[in-house]
Amino acid sequence: xxxxxxxxxxxxxxxxxxxxxxxxxxxxxxxxxxxxxxxxxxxxxxxxxxxxxxxxxxxxxxxxxxxxxxxxxxxxxxxxxxxxxxxxxxxxxxxxxxxxxxxxxxxxx
Amino acid sequence: xxxxxxxxxxxxxxxxxxxxxxxxxxxxxxxxxxxxxxxxxxxxxxxxxxxxxxxxxxxxxxxxxxxxxxxxxxxxxxxxxxxxxxxxxxxxxxxxxxxxxxxxxxxxxxxxx
Numbered sequence: 001x002x003x004x005x006x007x008x009x010x011x012x013x014x015x016x017x018x019x020x021x022x023x024x025x026x027x028x029x030x031x032x033x034x035x036x037x038x039x040x041x042x043x044x045x046x047x048x049x050x051x052x053x054x055x056x057x058x059x060x061x062x063x064x065x066x067x068x069x070x071x072x073x074x075x076x077x078x079x080x081x082x083x084x085x086x087x088x089x090x091x092x093x094x095x096x097x098x099x100x101x102x103x104x105x106x107x108x109x
Numbered sequence: 110x111x112x113x114x115x116x117x118x119x120x121x122x123x124x125x126x127x128x129x130x131x132x133x134x135x136x137x138x139x140x141x142x143x144x145x146x147x148x149x150x151x152x153x154x155x156x157x158x159x160x161x162x163x164x165x166x167x168x169x170x171x172x173x174x175x176x177x178x179x180x181x182x183x184x185x186x187x188x189x190x191x192x193x194x195x196x197x198x199x200x201x202x203x204x205x206x207x208x209x210x211x212x213x214x215x216x217x218x219x220x221x222x
Contacts, residue, residue: 033210042199042213043152088152090211096165099144101151 004091006100014108019076021103023089030092032065032072037102038085046074079107111136113202113214121220127188130217134181134202140164141183142211143175146197155198158183159206187219195221 005024013019023032031050035043047056049065049072056063062075072091076083084107089100114133122128134141143155154167158177175185181202187194197218201211 035211035213042215043201043211045210045212048210097142097154099152099154 004089004098004100006089006103008103009101010104010106012106012108013079015081016078019079019083019105021074021087021089021105023072023074023091023100025070025091025093025098027093028069030069030094032069032092033090034063034072034074035088035090036085037088041085043088076105079105081107081109083107113200113212115198115200115214115217117217118215119218119220121222122190123222124190124192126190127186128190128219129184129186130198130200130219132183132185132200132202132214134183134200135212138202138204138212139181140203140206140209141177141181142201142203143183143185144199144201145169146199146216147195152199155185190221192221195219 003026007022011019031048033048034046036046037043047063049063052069053067054065060077064073072089074087086102086104088102091098116131132141140159142157145153145155155169156163156175157165161177172188177183197216199216200214203209203211
């Protein structure tokens, strides 16, 4: 069935290094959303991508939606300790919503 | 606008008992979805309600059920609790469909002993 795979599962970086998490779907998605969950918190919406090849930026975060609308990535430039948390992608297709397993980011100061 | 609220925040039950969790969505939001979050399984979709009707259901046993009231508030019930039901249960509300931006509540931490 429909699955959204997310890699890596964990990422440990030194503060100032870049970070990327990838999301891949077995089928074409209508749109993809990204959420961030801080330790002990709940998922918080970051952004939604709808168009093929779309790129959106939020300060140090860059989100991309693949041309085939089957994959997406979130890239953080020059990580900070405030970036710590788990990043989830969520793909939408045919009125169904599939969360990726999340990438847990740890940033060492 | 007040955010999504969930009650209770923490709950301890024993195997075989049942539990009811409550979720109040953001005012004006008509869709409520429930998720189970465990360290090993990530976010697992339970079900979605819209206008008091269940629209989608995940792959959970019949022990997990839910409902939505006319004011959009939602409850989920788990009967005959098992140890594996220990998890954080998150409720998310959205304006119309689950595919819209979802606003999550703080969750209910359920521990089954």
